[in-house]
Amino acid sequence: MTTATAAADLRTEYPFVLPRGYVDERGELHRGGAMRLATAKDELGAQLQPKVRQNAAYLSVYLLASTVTSLGSVSPVDPFVIEHLFASDMAFLQDLYRRINQAGNTEADVTCPSCAHEFVVDVAGVDAPGES
Numbered sequence: 001m002t003t004a005t006a007a008a009d010l011r012t013e014y015p016f017v018l019p020r021g022y023v024d025e026r027g028e029l030h031r032g033g034a035m036r037l038a039t040a041k042d043e044l045g046a047q048l049q050p051k052v053r054q055n056a057a058y059l060s061v062y063l064l065a066s067t068v069t070s071l072g073s074v075s076p077v078d079p080f081v082i083e084h085l086f087a088s089d090m091a092f093l094q095d096l097y098r099r100i101n102q103a104g105n106t107e108a109d110v111t112c113p114s115c116a117h118e119f120v121v122d123v124a125g126v127d128a129p130g131e132s
Contacts, residue, residue: 012037013034013035013036013037014035014096014100015032015034016032016035016096017031017032018032018085018089019089020088020089021072021086022085028072028073029072030071030072030073030074031072032071033070033071033072033077034068035064035068035069035093035097037067037100037101038063038097042066042067045062046059046063046066058079060090060094060097061082062079063097064090064093064094064097065077065078067097
């Protein structure tokens, strides 16, 4: 495989569907979006933010704001938007960030509690039943 082929095969952006969704100032709900792989610059830049230096809990806010490339029609996806997500959506994005940047995928092995059947689920929620 050539370097050009390897680069073309590298997946750098991952679509997602938020469990609840972001409600903007107009009351519009935004659930679908995409997150890109983080770079060293994202990680280092977030640590230099004044809010992060005062409160380490803000680190994930800045990391998500720099890596979430789209969220419905919201533009830009900035720290304000991330701060106003529902807690379940924030946790979802933090898990997605960890999965794509450490594990390299959005899939999880699961087992049905009723029949013990084992299967793989895409936790990004893309193409989930009932979604359009």
